[in-house]
Amino acid sequence: MQTATTTTGTRPRREPVWADGAPVPASAAWREGDPLGDRQLLSIGPLTLEGGETLPDVTIAYETWGTLSPTGDNAVLVLHALTGDSHVLGPAGPGHPTAGWWDTLVGPGCPIDTDRYFVVAPNVLGGCQGTTGPATNAPDGRPWGGRFPFVTTRDQVRAEIALADALGVESWAFVVGASMGGMRVLEWAVTAPERVRALGAIATTAQTTADQIAWAHPQLEAIRSDPGWHGGDYYDLPEGQGPHVGLGIARQIAHTTYRAAVELDERFGRTPQGAEEPLGGGGRYAVQSYLDHHAGKLARRFDANSYLVLTESMLSHDVGRDRGGVEAALGTVTARALVVAVDSDRLYLPEQSDRVAAALPGADGTHLIRSDYGHDGFLIEFDQLGPLVREFLG
Numbered sequence: 001m002q003t004a005t006t007t008t009g010t011r012p013r014r015e016p017v018w019a020d021g022a023p024v025p026a027s028a029a030w031r032e033g034d035p036l037g038d039r040q041l042l043s044i045g046p047l048t049l050e051g052g053e054t055l056p057d058v059t060i061a062y063e064t065w066g067t068l069s070p071t072g073d074n075a076v077l078v079l080h081a082l083t084g085d086s087h088v089l090g091p092a093g094p095g096h097p098t099a100g101w102w103d104t105l106v107g108p109g110c111p112i113d114t115d116r117y118f119v120v121a122p123n124v125l126g127g128c129q130g131t132t133g134p135a136t137n138a139p140d141g142r143p144w145g146g147r148f149p150f151v152t153t154r155d156q157v158r159a160e161i162a163l164a165d166a167l168g169v170e171s172w173a174f175v176v177g178a179s180m181g182g183m184r185v186l187e188w189a190v191t192a193p194e195r196v197r198a199l200g201a202i203a204t205t206a207q208t209t210a211d212q213i214a215w216a217h218p219q220l221e222a223i224r225s226d227p228g229w230h231g232g233d234y235y236d237l238p239e240g241q242g243p244h245v246g247l248g249i250a251r252q253i254a255h256t257t258y259r260a261a262v263e264l265d266e267r268f269g270r271t272p273q274g275a276e277e278p279l280g281g282g283g284r285y286a287v288q289s290y291l292d293h294h295a296g297k298l299a300r301r302f303d304a305n306s307y308l309v310l311t312e313s314m315l316s317h318d319v320g321r322d323r324g325g326v327e328a329a330l331g332t333v334t335a336r337a338l339v340v341a342v343d344s345d346r347l348y349l350p351e352q353s354d355r356v357a358a359a360l361p362g363a364d365g366t367h368l369i370r371s372d373y374g375h376d377g378f379l380i381e382f383d384q385l386g387p388l389v390r391e392f393l394g
């Protein structure tokens with residue numbers, strides 16, 4: 001975040017404020033009464049979680065494109081990553097903080113052709129774009145906030161299975177997602193192999209590694225140590241008083257892992273940001289300003305509690321837990337499988353995709369995307385990802 005500089009003694013002290021000085025909402029979660037946009041809401045009733053707690057009344061927000069065929073054989077499930085949502089394609093607008101995040105891959109004539117497929121994209125359980133999450137009201141009429149229970153990848157998939165049941169989709173022609181979305185893809189294929197005919201696991205892992213847990217840890221700490229977090233109960237605070245600084249710092253840590261070191265060096269080098277003076281003058285390098293920008297953008301469109309809940313669900317992810325290990329679990333998958341990695345991804349390493357591809361009976365190895373951009377390559381390198389998906393779907 002950009003910083004206001006005050007002087008204490010001889011050294012400037014940096015106080016985080018937001019780049020353009022405009023107040024940041026305590027939470028940018030979608031709340032009941034906000035514009036629906038293109039999303040639909042489905043109540044799936046109570047959901048008992050792996051941890052034993054029951055969410056009494058779960059709503060799933062989702063979007064669809066295309067038409068379900070009479071035999072129901074053309075349904076595709078698209079699962080978003082950490083800060084994505086159901087808005088896979090379509091403009092930003094009322095109810096939608098961002099334009100479609102995969103509109104190069106999904107749409108009429110696209111590799112996932114909505115003239116051919118019925119495409120469904122839910123917002124994940126614990127998210128903040130309409131599906132039940134910490135910003136949703138609990139039965140007492142107040143937001144769940146810090147009381148929202150721990151949810152696992154498996155809980156999230158069980159909620160999505162209830163959505164499939166309600167939509168009349170007995171089996172998916174393709175279940176696809178990247179990063180956190182790819183975790184749910186793999187979990188779907190192990191939990192309900194008979195319902196996944198093909199899968200696309202992109203820039204993801206079968207179990208979250210110590211390195212990924214390590215990167216996530218200071219992100220969780222940044223939010224929880226923000227005085228504006230208030231134990232997760234900040235929804236009634238006025239603008240500017242929520243946990244946006246902690247959320248922004250979490251995003252900065254995460255965003256750095258989403259890009260490659262070489263890209264950052266080549267793009268920004270040691271250049272100061274504009275006329276700012278980073279050498280003792282309290283100013284920033286351009287790369288710091290870049291991270292501030294992404295921190296501010298996320299804090300204006302996301303909910304800090306959802307960031308915590310979803311990050312912790314990723315830490316829970318292990319398709320092999322209580323199933324005899326990763327290889328045994330993935331060995332039960334019957335789907336044809338497309339496994340894709342980004343060669344410069346320093347968060348979800350290509351070796352982790354290799355492990356997935358080796359264990360999935362329906363995979364033909366890892367397809368490697370050549371990219372300078374690191375993990376975010378799955379959002380950027382459409383020229384490579386598009387043909388892979390098009391060819392796979394035939």
Ligand SMILES: CC(=O)SCCNC(=O)CCNC(=O)[C@H](O)C(C)(C)COP(=O)(O)OP(=O)(O)OC[C@H]1O[C@@H](n2cnc3c(N)ncnc32)[C@H](O)[C@@H]1OP(=O)(O)O
Pocket residue numbers: 080081082083084085098101258273286287289290291293294297376379380
């Ligand atoms: C799957 C999903 O679910 S994710 C949902 C969508 N994803 C996100 O929102 C993630 C956050 N965004 C991103 O990671 C990236 O923007 C991507 C992956 C979507 C696109 O990557 P790129 O095209 O390489 O964008 P890049 O990382 O360079 O960011 C560009 C932004 O940085 C800004 N920027 C670049 N340099 C600087 C700088 N020195 N100082 C301040 N801002 C800067 C640009 O002005 C631009 O701003 P804008 O996005 O508000 O127009």
Ligand SMILES: N[C@@H](CCO)C(=O)O
Pocket residue numbers: 081082083084178179180258376
């Ligand atoms: N940019 C992606 C990366 C995480 O996979 C997101 O924010 O969800």
